[in-house]
Amino acid sequence: MELSDIRREYTRGGLRRHDLPDEPLSLFDKWLKQAVEADLSDPTAMTVATVDENGQPYQRIVLLKHYDKEGFVFYTNLGSRKAMHLEHNAKISLHFPWHAIERQVHITGEAEKLSKMEVMKYFTSRPKESQIAAWASKQSSRISARQALESKFMELKQKFSNGEVPLPTFWGGYRVKVSSIEFWQGGENRLHDRFLYRHEADNWEIDRLAP
Incomplete structure (x- = not known):
């Protein structure tokens, strides 16, 4: 098998300037709903890219938990x-990779920590097992074996079996304040449609980008 031979055509239709609203959130809302209706696996899954102090980029998959005009929200271990x-x-x-419907959305911005009240509200809405898992996993730290993680989970499950699980001090979330949003729609003959919204002052500037 030659990787260079793997290709497909994009035939689901294009995206035109007259299809675009003046601001990007309503289009994102429409596309996300269509991704859910298309029964995509994990439609709220997004690649989150950050950069370390040496300029090395890192990426991982995180689930989007809320969005509005103030930004896009996700939760994580603060360590x-x-x-x-x-x-x-x-x-x-x-980055939202909705391959099955031949769409992508790319967002850039800055992350700010959520308030404790916002974090508490979401944490208490999670299934109890997910709350316990937040306590059990010291995210990104080295562990000796999976058994150690499972043992810690079972220990905490027993500890909290008869009561509420408190919010860990090391668990929180971020709101991404948007600087730009790009919408990508696959097109025939690799002539994809790309539109970039850039936040300038109190307005959104829209540019078509070459594929």
């Missing part, structure tokens, strides 16, 4: 590698 990166450099990139 994780991504959180450490954001302490040094708040610039961040998000």
